[in-house]
Amino acid sequence: MNKPVYILGLSCYYHDSACVLIKDGEILFAAQEERYTRKKQDESFPNKAIQAAFDSTGITIEDISAIGFYEKPFIKFFDRILRTTFKVWPRGLMQYQYSMQDWMTKKLWIPQSIRKELNYKGDIFFIPHHESHAYSSFGVSGFDNATIVTVDGVGEWATATIGRGCSEVPSAKCQVPNSGTWNLPLGPELETEGELGTSKPVQTVKILKEIHYPHSLGLLYSAITYYLGFKVNSAEYKVMGLAPYGKPKYLEKMRELIDVKEDGSFALDMKYFTFEHGLRMTGRSIEKLLGQPRRKPESDLGQFHKDIARSLQDMTEEVMIKIVTHAKKIAPSKNLCLAGGVSLNCVANGKILRSGLFENIYVQPASGDAGGALGVALAIWYKQFNGKKLYQMNHSYFGDEFSDDEIEKCLKKEDVPFLKLSYEGLIDRISTLMEGDNVIGWFQGRMEYGPRALGNRSIIADARNKENWQKVNLKIKFRESFRPFAPTVLEERIGDYFDLDRPTPFMLLVADVHPDKRDEIPAVTHVDGSARIQSINREQNQKYYDLIKAFEQKTGCGVIINTSFNVRGEPIVRSPEDALNCFLNTHMDYLVLGNYLLTKRDIPEEKVLKQKDYLEKFELD
Amino acid sequence: MDCPKLLKTLWHAWCTFSNILGRVMSFIILTILWIFVFGVYAVILKILSIPKLWKKPPDTYWVDPLSEVPNGMRHQF
Numbered sequence A: 001m002n003k004p005v006y007i008l009g010l011s012c013y014y015h016d017s018a019c020v021l022i023k024d025g026e027i028l029f030a031a032q033e034e035r036y037t038r039k040k041q042d043e044s045f046p047n048k049a050i051q052a053a054f055d056s057t058g059i060t061i062e063d064i065s066a067i068g069f070y071e072k073p074f075i076k077f078f079d080r081i082l083r084t085t086f087k088v089w090p091r092g093l094m095q096y097q098y099s100m101q102d103w104m105t106k107k108l109w110i111p112q113s114i115r116k117e118l119n120y121k122g123d124i125f126f127i128p129h130h131e132s133h134a135y136s137s138f139g140v141s142g143f144d145n146a147t148i149v150t151v152d153g154v155g156e157w158a159t160a161t162i163g164r165g166c167s168e169v170p171s172a173k174c175q176v177p178n179s180g181t182w183n184l185p186l187g188p189e190l191e192t193e194g195e196l197g198t199s200k201p202v203q204t205v206k207i208l209k210e211i212h213y214p215h216s217l218g219l220l221y222s223a224i225t226y227y228l229g230f231k232v233n234s235a236e237y238k239v240m241g242l243a244p245y246g247k248p249k250y251l252e253k254m255r256e257l258i259d260v261k262e263d264g265s266f267a268l269d270m271k272y273f274t275f276e277h278g279l280r281m282t283g284r285s286i287e288k289l290l291g292q293p294r295r296k297p298e299s300d301l302g303q304f305h306k307d308i309a310r311s312l313q314d315m316t317e318e319v320m321i322k323i324v325t326h327a328k329k330i331a332p333s334k335n336l337c338l339a340g341g342v343s344l345n346c347v348a349n350g351k352i353l354r355s356g357l358f359e360n361i362y363v364q365p366a367s368g369d370a371g372g373a374l375g376v377a378l379a380i381w382y383k384q385f386n387g388k389k390l391y392q393m394n395h396s397y398f399g400d401e402f403s404d405d406e407i408e409k410c411l412k413k414e415d416v417p418f419l420k421l422s423y424e425g426l427i428d429r430i431s432t433l434m435e436g437d438n439v440i441g442w443f444q445g446r447m448e449y450g451p452r453a454l455g456n457r458s459i460i461a462d463a464r465n466k467e468n469w470q471k472v473n474l475k476i477k478f479r480e481s482f483r484p485f486a487p488t489v490l491e492e493r494i495g496d497y498f499d500l501d502r503p504t505p506f507m508l509l510v511a512d513v514h515p516d517k518r519d520e521i522p523a524v525t526h527v528d529g530s531a532r533i534q535s536i537n538r539e540q541n542q543k544y545y546d547l548i549k550a551f552e553q554k555t556g557c558g559v560i561i562n563t564s565f566n567v568r569g570e571p572i573v574r575s576p577e578d579a580l581n582c583f584l585n586t587h588m589d590y591l592v593l594g595n596y597l598l599t600k601r602d603i604p605e606e607k608v609l610k611q612k613d614y615l616e617k618f619e620l621d
Numbered sequence B: 001m002d003c004p005k006l007l008k009t010l011w012h013a014w015c016t017f018s019n020i021l022g023r024v025m026s027f028i029i030l031t032i033l034w035i036f037v038f039g040v041y042a043v044i045l046k047i048l049s050i051p052k053l054w055k056k057p058p059d060t061y062w063v064d065p066l067s068e069v070p071n072g073m074r075h076q077f
């Protein structure tokens, strides 16, 4: 019998480190390190996540056939970083000091770190950052061919790429219009040259065009996020949530920051940005251009800030539409795969979908750098092992799981009263409790991979009650009041509520709520009438689906609020202990851990609401 | 063998001191490099790039990706 091929993909040392373990092309485990260290977007070597991967699958480092790292460190340092240092000299001394020490002591020693941390002696592979992104989406899209667009802050040099994915026989030649020939698999819409090979088809990605640093749509978004007083690389989604409150009054000013060509390529006017040479993203010039100083973090948000957010969002959507339009021309396909941090911008994704340019769009749930771990593992599987094509990844439940015994042990240790229910009893009880203003912590099964909680580490509530919006924002998540909530909807009822004709299991598409339904589900309808939708079917998550179905049978409403199980600045909970801590220190009414139910009013007073200490543990984002 | 408490304190103090000293030395050495090595090369590069100032802006900002070295996945470059 052949020995199975285990591949470990790693991303770390920038932000959001993660590991992914695949066996013969099947994803066995995927998780971000932050969930274990409890430090949001932790960038450290994902030791704990790797250990959890081994524990959950019962393998050891000896079983691993290959390890992949999600970028090319030497190109990044010796080419991009050093060249930028020369370019900005004599400015940038402090950035140079930081980055030199960081690179010399850590980031230039990736193979050594991997071997030392894991006691590993086998092969280590490296692929370019954006190729990791491309594989992370196309490799699990299930498509035979696709146009691939990746957009993020920066990888080595690339900040945005257009690529082509094929699932065909190696050794045939693909001819892509305007892009020359390469020895690669065929896509049905490509012209052929030469004879087809005889080996089996593989999924292959070819990057055709790139935009290079410092010109970056992701860094523009981060720079304005910084200007608006939010945390860079973390709070960009707040700007996206703030945008609908504003008007695009500063769109023309945005055009001064970024020159966009008709083919979607763009260049930043670097006089407005300081990230090339400073430790901050923007300086005085942008304040002069936009007319106001940078907002102090945690200070009041005015209409000006909302208008800036809206203008930036509109600009981003305009650029993304132009990029995908051009991408369709140079790498034509009816399928589009998106990846990179910017493709977490679900409002832009929704616009791309509605543009009608592509029949199918696939965005993988861990689209940011955590997804690079998946991308490199898949690249190794396809390129080094000629591995079989994976089915479409349609759920993200690849993390830790806790048995009833483990949950009960935790509850007994913490000495809190609980009730154990049967599956049916639990579904019936919780669907009843959800009616009205109860807010429930819902902890089940395997943890989600990627930044979204999709029904296993979620806080849920009734979407029909508008009060729940503010209750969850202010009393449970302790976050800004403007932040909207996302709905989970039964897959078969998407069309009844939303202007959307397909499933969206990863909360990565925004669409309008039908005008006649906005009053029915006000807690998940944003001010502009839109919603960031997660659809669910029974195959993806049986318990979560059954819960919403039972709620629908009782109330007629097939939509609930779903937000991540954490407070502001805290990574999403991983274990029953994390969930219990979060529950005890917030105004959540009920907690469901597996089949165990905890009621807040039954918990002894001395155990609850020491939230000041709890909240202080997490740095605000 | 248990280390006497005084020695342990001394050892910690020495480690803290050497850590601080290391940081200061790194800062000084890197700054010297910054001025004399990076500075000279940066000035040469700046002079060599003067003709680029008259280059007209491109029609597109899309560029071709860097070419891959043979057996590229095994390398960090």
Ligand SMILES: [Fe+2]
Binding pocket: A129, A133, A152, A153, A154, A155, A340, A341, A368, A369
């Ligand atoms: Fe990235």
